[in-house]
Amino acid sequence: MPEKKITLSVSVNGVAHTATIEPRMLLSDFLRHELGLTGTHVGCEHGVCGACTVLLDGRSARSCLTLAVQAEGVEIETVEGQGSVDQLGRIQEAFRQHHALQCGFCTPGFIMAITDMLRHHPLESDEQIREALSGNICRCTGYEHIVNAVRELARERGPLT
Amino acid sequence: MKPAPFEYLAATSAAEAAEALAAANGDGKIIAGGQSLMPMINFRLVKPTILIDINRIAGLDRIEKHGERLRIGATVRHRMTATDALVHRHIPILHDAMHHVAHLTVRNRGTFCGSVCHADPAAEMPMMTLLLDGTIAALSIRGERQIAASEFFVGSLMTSLEPDEFVTWIDIDTLPPETGWGFEEFSRRHGDFALACVATTMRIVDGVACDVRFGMMGVGETPLRLPDIETLVEGQAISERLLQDVSEALKGLLQPNTDIHASADYRRHLAGVLARRALRDAWKRATFRKDGPDA
Ligand SMILES: Cc1cc2nc3c(=O)[nH]c(=O)nc-3n(C[C@H](O)[C@H](O)[C@H](O)COP(=O)(O)OP(=O)(O)OC[C@H]3O[C@@H](n4cnc5c(N)ncnc54)[C@H](O)[C@@H]3O)c2cc1C
Ligand code: FES
Ligand code: FES
Numbered sequence: 392m393p394e395k396k397i398t399l400s401v402s403v404n405g406v407a408h409t410a411t412i413e414p415r416m417l418l419s420d421f422l423r424h425e426l427g428l429t430g431t432h433v434g435c436e437h438g439v440c441g442a443c444t445v446l447l448d449g450r451s452a453r454s455c456l457t458l459a460v461q462a463e464g465v466e467i468e469t470v471e472g473q474g475s476v477d478q479l480g481r482i483q484e485a486f487r488q489h490h491a492l493q494c495g496f497c498t499p500g501f502i503m504a505i506t507d508m509l510r511h512h513p514l515e516s517d518e519q520i521r522e523a524l525s526g527n528i529c530r531c532t533g534y535e536h537i538v539n540a541v542r543e544l545a546r547e548r549g550p551l552t
Numbered sequence: 553m554k555p556a557p558f559e560y561l562a563a564t565s566a567a568e569a570a571e572a573l574a575a576a577n578g579d580g581k582i583i584a585g586g587q588s589l590m591p592m593i594n595f596r597l598v599k600p601t602i603l604i605d606i607n608r609i610a611g612l613d614r615i616e617k618h619g620e621r622l623r624i625g626a627t628v629r630h631r632m633t634a635t636d637a638l639v640h641r642h643i644p645i646l647h648d649a650m651h652h653v654a655h656l657t658v659r660n661r662g663t664f665c666g667s668v669c670h671a672d673p674a675a676e677m678p679m680m681t682l683l684l685d686g687t688i689a690a691l692s693i694r695g696e697r698q699i700a701a702s703e704f705f706v707g708s709l710m711t712s713l714e715p716d717e718f719v720t721w722i723d724i725d726t727l728p729p730e731t732g733w734g735f736e737e738f739s740r741r742h743g744d745f746a747l748a749c750v751a752t753t754m755r756i757v758d759g760v761a762c763d764v765r766f767g768m769m770g771v772g773e774t775p776l777r778l779p780d781i782e783t784l785v786e787g788q789a790i791s792e793r794l795l796q797d798v799s800e801a802l803k804g805l806l807q808p809n810t811d812i813h814a815s816a817d818y819r820r821h822l823a824g825v826l827a828r829r830a831l832r833d834a835w836k837r838a839t840f841r842k843d844g845p846d847a
Pocket of ligand 3: 491492493494495496497498528529530531532
């Protein structure tokens, strides 16, 4: 069956992009292969690990469970929008301070999920923090240091208004 | 692990989606949150010729109260159901149940109706739809058909929807304010699918349980309502003796599977333990709410 290609316009970290793609292209592959934004990692490709987490219109989503064509008109945020090696973003800095990463494979997904959490979730107790983090898997750190980083970020943010 | 080719339509009206589904002759698939469908597409377990996206259809993203029922539109996300004030006020057991569903990122996308259509025997929303005597509205170019939840779940991941039908909304019962509820789920990690789960509601009239509802999931091919248990508890006060009878009865009623997550025996054991806890909670809450409905 010939597949009809679709022209897509999205904004990624505030930059507009237009591309003509096959409908079956996953958003994760679109970001990595079409736009060269390889900060978004791909672990399981079936929604379980969270490494591919990005923000769609401000809310976290698995980019491996989203078709690129579904993102038409959507504001996408990826880890590249958080900071650079020379100028770390606040969450990246907290990860560095608290040793919240080792190999770093899971880190972009955690950082994007935490961006959503800090904007929208109370994070008043460790229990709430752990529950909020439960959708992301890390095979290195044992999570303790990630929880420490989020606890500090939540304290810094203060209660949600 | 890349999807096989398909065409894609972002439908802008329910009628457009129904037409596309009919034209696909059984090879089309609706996509809502994509949180169950996309993994299957990535694995090529399903290979639709066309994906019909219902996310851009206006008006399906609402929870509304119609008389004694709540109507949940087809693009209402888990996050909304979990935080909606009408759900919290009129169906506190559903509010409670939603906090067991998946994780934040998945809850941002997944939909209530999509979960019911997916019909996973260990998913919360199909069980809650059955417990709350849900009605499922199925639309096709032939018109709208309303299906009772008791007729909807026919097997693991199987429903009585026709290939050209899709769901536009689901109606469920609200509960009278003095209703007590118990919701007990056991899973290995937070947000994982349940190994077993019990949901039950009751009121207390003249010192005994009435309008008892008792549902389970994770222990059969479909979510379950257990009328035998409902009859056993109806008209009784909750006592140790009664709870013992319930666990015994459950052993005979359930035929759970053995899989990599748990053995059938373990699931049967869990069922008894969770049933006791849930019934006790429901009884306690009903007492409390009867004595002080504002509490
Ligand atoms: C990591 C992870 C953990 C999860 N944990 C849980 C959990 O603990 N409990 C739980 O209940 N679920 C869990 N889920 C599943 C999640 O709740 C899904 O959102 C839900 O099962 C499907 O809803 P959806 O909107 O994403 O549907 P989709 O994935 O879009 O669709 C699922 C199926 O339903 C069909 N469909 C969808 N909408 C309609 C409609 N309106 N009419 C007709 N057919 C339709 C699709 O064609 C497809 O066959 C988990 C998912 C993931 C990825
Ligand atoms: S790659 Fe998307 S969740 Fe694992
Ligand atoms: S730092 Fe290696 S997987 Fe998390």
